[in-house]
Amino acid sequence: MTPPHRNEAADSEPGHLPVADRRQVRRAALHLIRQDTGAFVTMIVFNALAAAAGLAGPWLLGRIINTVRDGGGVAAVDRLALGILVGAIAQLLLARHARYLAHRFGERTLGRIREQFVDRALALPASVVERAGAGDLTARGTTDVATAGLMLRDTGPDVFVAAVQALFILCAVFLLDPLLGACGVLGLTGIWFATRWYLRRARSAYLEQGTAHSALAEVIAATASGARTIEALRLRERRVADSEAAIERCVDAHDRTLFLRSVLFPSIDLSYAVPVVGVLLIGGVLHDQGSVSLGTVIAAALYLQQLSQPLDTILQQVEQLQSSGASFARVEGLAAAPKAPTDSVSPNSVPSARHPDGAPEDGRIEVDGVRFAYSSGADVLQGVDLCVHPGERLAIVGPSGAGKSTLSRLLAGIDAPVEGTVTVGGVPIADLPPDRLRRQVVLVTQEHHVFLGTLRDNLLIASESATDTELKAALRVVGADWFDGLPDGLDTELGPGGHGLHGSQAQQLALARVVLADPHTLILDEATALLDPTTARHTERALAAVLRGRTVIAIAHRLQTAHDADRVAVMQDGRVTELGTHDELVKTDGAYAALWHSWHGEHPTTP
Secondary structure (H helix, E strand, O other), X not given: OEOOOOOOOOOOEOOEOOOOOHHHHHHHHHHHHHOOHXXXXXXXXXXXXXXXXXXXXXXXXXXXXXXXXXXXXXXHHHHHHHHHHHHHHHHHHHHHHHHHHHHHHHXXXXXXXXXXXXXXXXXXXXXXXXXHOHHHHHHHHHHHHHHHHHHHHHHHHHHHHHHHHHHHHHHHHHHXXXXXXXXXXXXXXXXXXXXXXXXXXHHHHHHHHHHHHHHHHHHHHHHHHOHHHHHHOOOHHHHHHHHHHHHHHHHHHHXXXXXXXXXXXXXXXXXXHHHHHHHHHHHHHHHHOOOOOHHHHHHHHHHHHHHHHHHHHHHHHHHHXXXXXXXXXXXXXXXXXXXXXOOOOOOOOOOOOOOOOOOOOOOOEEEEEEEEEOOOOOEEEEEEEEEEOOOOEEEEEXXXXXXXXXXXXHHOOOOOOOEEEEEEOOEEHHHOOHHHHHHHEEEEEOOOXXXXXXXXXXXXXXXXXXXXHHHHHHHHHOOOHHHHHOOOHHHOEEOOOXXXXXXXXXXXXXXXXXXXXXXXXXXXXXXXXXXXXXXXXXXXXXXXHHOOOOEEEEEOOOHHHHHHOOEEEEEEOOEEEEEEOHHHHHHXXXXXXXXXXXXXXXXXXXX
C-alpha cells in the first residue's frame, strides 16, 4: 500500500536530494549541542583538567634538571619525580572520564540524528524519493548517518581534546619564555599552510565521493530488484557496463581524496621537527648568553615535542572530519528537501467559503484540463477531463504508454499537475496533508513491501487499533487463506530469517492493508497483477463488497475488471477518448469495443 504524498517544491538539483551548506551544517551542529548542553560543558571541563594535568611532566622535569645543576639533594629530586607520577595518573583518570562523557554525548546525539533523519525521510513526498532514487536515500540513512555518528562519538571528542591540549602546551611554552614560544609557533607555520591547502579541496572531494557511493548503491539496488526483467530482456551487458561505470566513478573519487592525504601527511610529518629544532638552537644561544636556564630550554623542547601528539591527532583526524562533515551535510540536507503539506491551508490553494479549513466537502473527484510531464519532457497527459462520483467504480483502460498510471499518481496526490486541477470535494488533492490524504485516497500498485516483523506488525501499519479478529477477516477477504498454515499464525516473523512470502502472497498482504485502512477512495494500479485471473477477479469482487459505498478507481489490464465497473474510461495518447458503461462502449464500436472483442478472440461485425 503506497501512502500518497505530494512534491511541493523542486529539488535544488533535479533528481537529487539537496546537500546542506556550511552555514546550515554549523547551525545544525550547534542545535544538537544545545540539546545536551550540560553533558557538553562537563566534557569540556574534564578535558581541560586532563590537559592541565599533562603539563606537569615537562615543567617538573625542567625543575629536576635545574635542581641537579644547582646541586640539589636526592629528596628534592624524588619529590619532583613523585609530582610527575601524580600528574600522569591524574591525566590518565581525567582523560578516561572525559572520553566516557564524550562517548555518552556522542551516542545520545547520534540517536537524535537517526530519529530526525527517519522523521524527515518519512515526510518526503514519494515523487521526490523516486526522482532521487532509493540508493541516495539509503546511502544517507546508512553510511552517512554512521559516518556522522563516528564523528560525534570518536573523531569530534578526540579532536577537541587534542585542541585543548595543544592550546595549553603552547601557553605553557610562552609562560616559560615568550621568545621560545614565538620560535615554536613560527615553526608550526608549515602545518598551517599544508592544512589550509588540504581543507580548500577536501570538502568538495568528499561530497563527490558520497555522491559516487549513492550512485553505485542506486545501480546495485535497481539491478538486484529488477534481476528477472534484466535477464528476460537480455540487458545483462548493459547493467554490467552501468555498474562498472559507477564503480569507476567511485574509484576516481577515492583516488582524489587519497591524493589529498598523500600530500597532507608527509608535509605534516616534516613540519613536526621544525619547532623542536628551532627551540633547541635558539635556546642554546640564549643559554650561552645566560638569558634562560638549561631546564627552561629542555622543558620548552619537551613541550613542543609533546605538542606533536595532539597535533598529530588533529591532523590525522582532519581527514575523517572532512569525510564526516560531508556525510553530515548530506544527512542534514533532508531538512531542505520538499515536504508534504501540513494541516494548514496551502498558500497555493484557492480559498473557498465551502471548506475554509481545507477539508474536502465530499468525495467527488474532478480532473479539469490536466496536463503533466516528467522532468520537463513531453506531455504524458494532455488536457484530461474526468469526474468520478462518490461510491462509483471506475475502470481506466488503454494501451501501454497511454498515461493510465500517471493519471493514477495524480489522483492519489503523489504528483501535482503542471496545468489544470485534480480536486476531491473541491480541494486540490495534492494540497491535503498526509494524514488526511491517506484517509481520503490510497493507491495500491503491483509494487509491494513486506516489512521486517510479524504478520500482525505488517497489518497493524494500516490500522493500529485493529483486533486480531479484524486482521484475520481482512486476510480472508483478499483470499489470503495461506495464513492459517503459518507456524505461529499472526505472530509469524516475515522477511529474511523468517517466513518468506512469494509475490502473490505479498500482494494479498498489501490488499489486506487496504481493507483495514478503509479509505474513501481506492486506486488500484495492477494491484492484482501477480494473482492468477480467477483469484484476481475473486479478490477484486471481494474488495468491492467490503468497500461498498467507497470510490474504486482501477487501472484495468484485465478487461473483466472493466466489465464489472460502473463506468469505463478509455485513454489514448494522454487523453480520455471514451467514457461510459461497458455496454455503452461496446455498442459504440470504438477503441474499447475493439479491445473487448480482441480480448475474447472475436472479430467485430462490420455493418
